[in-house]
Amino acid sequence: YVYSRPPPWSDTLPTIFVITPTYTRPVQKAELTRLANTFLHVQNLHWVVVEDSPRRTNLVSNLLEKAGLNFTHLNVETPKSLKLGVTWIPSHTPRGTLQRNLGLHWLRDSFSNTAPPEGVVYFADDDNTYSLELFEEMRYTRRVSVWPVAFVGGLRYESPKVSPAGKVVGWKTVFDPNRPFAIDMAGFAISIKLILEKPHASFKLEGVKGGYQETSLLKDLVTMDGLEPKAANCTKVLVWHTRTERPTLVNEGKRGFTDPRVEV
Amino acid sequence: NEELWVQSVLEMPKRRDILAIVLIVLPWTLLITVWHQSTIAPLLAVHKDDGGDSQRDLAAGLDSKEYCLSDRDIVEVVRTEYVYTRPPPWSDTLPTIHVVTPTYSRPVQKAELTRLANTLLHVPNLHWILVEDSQRRTPLITRLLRDTGLNYTHLNVETPRNYKLRGDMRDPRIPRGTMQRNLALRWLRETFNKNNSQPGIVYFADDDNTYSLELFEEMRSTRKVSVWPVAFVGGLRYEAPKVNAAGKVYGWKTVFDPHRPFAIDMAGFAVNLRLILQRSQAYFKLRGVKGGYQESSLLRELVTLSDLEPKAANCTKILVWHTRTEKPVLVNEGKKGFTDPNVEI
Numbered sequence: 351y352v353y354s355r356p357p358p359w360s361d362t363l364p365t366i367f368v369i370t371p372t373y374t375r376p377v378q379k380a381e382l383t384r385l386a387n388t389f390l391h392v393q394n395l396h397w398v399v400v401e402d403s404p405r406r407t408n409l410v411s412n413l414l415e416k417a418g419l420n421f422t423h424l425n426v427e428t429p430k431s432l433k434l435g436v437t438w439i440p441s442h443t444p445r446g447t448l449q450r451n452l453g454l455h456w457l458r459d460s461f462s463n464t465a466p467p468e469g470v471v472y473f474a475d476d477d478n479t480y481s482l483e484l485f486e487e488m489r490y491t492r493r494v495s496v497w498p499v500a501f502v503g504g505l506r507y508e509s510p511k512v513s514p515a516g517k518v519v520g521w522k523t524v525f526d527p528n529r530p531f532a533i534d535m536a537g538f539a540i541s542i543k544l545i546l547e548k549p550h551a552s553f554k555l556e557g558v559k560g561g562y563q564e565t566s567l568l569k570d571l572v573t574m575d576g577l578e579p580k581a582a583n584c585t586k587v588l589v590w591h592t593r594t595e596r597p598t599l600v601n602e603g604k605r606g607f608t609d610p611r612v613e614v
Numbered sequence: 615n616e617e618l619w620v621q622s623v624l625e626m627p628k629r630r631d632i633l634a635i636v637l638i639v640l641p642w643t644l645l646i647t648v649w650h651q652s653t654i655a656p657l658l659a660v661h662k663d664d665g666g667d668s669q670r671d672l673a674a675g676l677d678s679k680e681y682c683l684s685d686r687d688i689v690e691v692v693r694t695e696y697v698y699t700r701p702p703p704w705s706d707t708l709p710t711i712h713v714v715t716p717t718y719s720r721p722v723q724k725a726e727l728t729r730l731a732n733t734l735l736h737v738p739n740l741h742w743i744l745v746e747d748s749q750r751r752t753p754l755i756t757r758l759l760r761d762t763g764l765n766y767t768h769l770n771v772e773t774p775r776n777y778k779l780r781g782d783m784r785d786p787r788i789p790r791g792t793m794q795r796n797l798a799l800r801w802l803r804e805t806f807n808k809n810n811s812q813p814g815i816v817y818f819a820d821d822d823n824t825y826s827l828e829l830f831e832e833m834r835s836t837r838k839v840s841v842w843p844v845a846f847v848g849g850l851r852y853e854a855p856k857v858n859a860a861g862k863v864y865g866w867k868t869v870f871d872p873h874r875p876f877a878i879d880m881a882g883f884a885v886n887l888r889l890i891l892q893r894s895q896a897y898f899k900l901r902g903v904k905g906g907y908q909e910s911s912l913l914r915e916l917v918t919l920s921d922l923e924p925k926a927a928n929c930t931k932i933l934v935w936h937t938r939t940e941k942p943v944l945v946n947e948g949k950k951g952f953t954d955p956n957v958e959i
Contacts (some may be wrong), residue, residue: 353702355736375852376851380824380935387733387827391700479725482732498957504946506721506953522953524946587959590725593940601849608851608867612843614932 356419357393364489365394367457367542372410372476373402376614377594379409381476386417394469398456400449401425409613426452432551444558446475447596450554454545463546470495472539477594480536484588487580488539493519494572496528497581499537500590501601510584518577518584530574536589538564544571564604697923702738709813709834710739712802712887715753716794716822718747721952722939724754724959726821731762737830740804741814743801745794746770754958771797782931789908791820796897806887814887822939825881829933832882832925839917842881842926845935853879855922856931863922863929874912875919881934883909889916 372378382399389395401410404427414421428448450473461467462502470491474480488495494544496518498509503525510533511520521532531538545551554566581588601607609613650729697703713734727744734740742764746755751770751882759766771793795818801818815836819825832839841863843854848870855878856865876883890896899911926933946952 351735353738354696354698357694357698372808376846377935377937379932380845380937383826383935384729384733384824387736388729390736391732479729481728500725500959501721501942502652506944506947506959507957509953509957524948524952585957587957590722590728590959591942592725593942595938595940597846597938598849598937599851602851603869607869608854612852612854612930612932614845614851614935 355390355489362427363394365396365402365467366392366485367396367398367451367469367471368474369398369453369471370474370476371400371446372404378598379413379614381594382413385476386419388480389419389548390443391482395420398453399422399423400453402428402449415566422456424456426453444555446561447553447555454552457545458549461542466543466546469542470539471542471545473535475535477592478536479553479590479592481588491539491578493544493576494538494540494568495578495580496533496538498584500587500589501590502534507587510579512579512583516579516583518574518579526561529562529565531568533564534591536591537566540571641840651828701735701740705738707741709739709815710741711830711834712741712743712816713819714743714798714816715819715821716745716747716791721942721959724758727758730821731764732799733762733825735762736827740765743798745798747773747794769797769801775858777888792898792900799890799897802890806891808891809819816887816890817884820880822937823881824935824937826933832933836884836886837923838889838921839883839885840923840925841883842877843929843932844879845932847879847936852932855924857924857928861924861928863919864884865922871906874907874910876913878909879936880909881936885916911934
């Protein structure tokens with residue numbers, strides 16, 4: 351017996367398209383490695399990795415080839431003006447927006463609205479932590495499904511408010527709970543069919559207030575009462591918005607101590 | 615006229631001959647195919663191993679067919695079957711990798727252990743020894759371990775409060791995780807008999823680091839102590855052992871105290887279980903250990919520099935990263951807490 355990963359593709363299971371924006375920094379390879387190790391357990395997963403770079407880098411190309419996952423490798427560079435741009439408070443930098451939109455664009459280019467594949471789109475940042483259960487929860491999404499996310503909004507977790515009838519009626523957050531969709535990027539998934547039906551729905555790039563990025567996309571796709579609550583009616587935490595510390599590289603000094611040809 | 619007649623006779627039978635050939639050959643090819651399949655399939659059915667209840671059998675890459683055992687001669691066939699289970703099927707020939715992970719309660723604990731488990735679930739013959747820094751084994755860990763399906767041992771020992779490192783203060787007393795790692799060493803020595811022990815490797819894996827799958831295969835062939843580079847330690851992109859042309863470790867490529875006997879991070883070495891069992895008094899030193907010397911405190915009792923086995927392409931590849939996770943901001947919980955404390959994170 352030879353252990354095979356990922357699990358064999360199934361003709362009957364809906365595909366999970368995971369869109370991950372990523373950018374070069376010391377911990378990038380580590381983040382993508384442990385993310386890949388998680389995705390390698392999920393059946394019918396297609397990883398769309400979008401680099402924030404002028405060219406697709408060797409580091410990411412090689413990693414994707416070696417991992418064995420079903421993948422698409424894209425890139426688009428965020429213009430410097432946008433990076434610093436309108437709101438120059440770091441927390442409001444629309445990081446990843448252009449990349450996620452490119453991912454959506456690729457989906458719309460690759461699949462036709464007349465014969466949409468069964469599946470969902472999920473935006474997975476490269477530093478978060480995902481349980482395997484999460485992917486099975488999102489797999490059968492009819493329009494947009496939602497669930498709690500840990501470590502966002504200054505809380506242990508944020509979560510949709512679900513009525514006894516199983517409908518989303520609000521948001522359990524401290525920060526701006528009156529946003530149309532007070533939910534983190536990692537807290538929802540959209541059916542492919544819906545993405546293809548609404549070809550103009552994208553993340554807004556400019557003039558987006560902090561915390562409203564998700565709303566800028568979802569408002570064109572669904573209304574609150576159309577949301578499907580998952581994770582036991584939004585009572586379980588299956589995804590954590592972890593962040594990785596920047597490593598101290600002070601001993602590299604001015605000219606560098608380690609061999610720059612050794613990939614980290 | 616004779617020639618014409620001969621020619622037409624030669625041409626006509628062409629179609630007939632082809633038909634005849636087809637009608638003769640076809641049944642034989644069908645017969646051979648069926649005969650071939652029926653001799654092979656029973657062999658596969660007999661060899662199919664269930665692999666135990668603890669595995670998640672998502673899908674096998676082979677259709678299961680029912681065949682009657684034939685009484686023909688058995689033909690030796692080796693057929694590779696690609697199977698995904700979580701974890702992979704246990705093998706009788708691979709040395710076991712005992713991964714020792716000390717852990718402690720804090721908000722990101724479950725997340726860290728979840729993603730670590732997702733990595734470990736790909737490694738065959740892995741035994742996870744999770745040691746909590748706590749008075750009692752917690753329900754969170756108990757449930758998590760059970761739900762992963764991994765082969766595991768769940769231990770706990772509480773570091774006395776005076777000595778626990780608070781925050782990032784380099785307090786030269788008991789470094790974090792020491793008592794827990796030592797407990798795991800003691801458990802291994804109590805569980806395995808040095809005379810008839812199954813081959814094994816011991817690796818200390820902290821719960822916030824990042825491990826490639828390749829790393830585990832590199833360490834599996836450890837005879838005494840093997841070493842490799844580690845990223846993001848010692849204020850560098852990576853620290854690495856110095857390896858000479860003969861493939862022997864002769865020093866350490868570090869900026870911080872390269873003259874330590876073993877200037878290597880906890881995640882940068884693995885020890886053969888046999889050695890752990892032989893040197894039964896070798897433990898991590900508890901008190902009076904200078905910063906950066908914890909690894910040396912154990913390794914100097916096990917091995918000398920020249921005995922070290924360099925892995926990862928003679929220590930030129932990075933297969934493990936000393937990542938650290940930020941403490942999440944929970945300011946909006948306020949004094950009384952906003953979220954439901956019964957919801958586990």
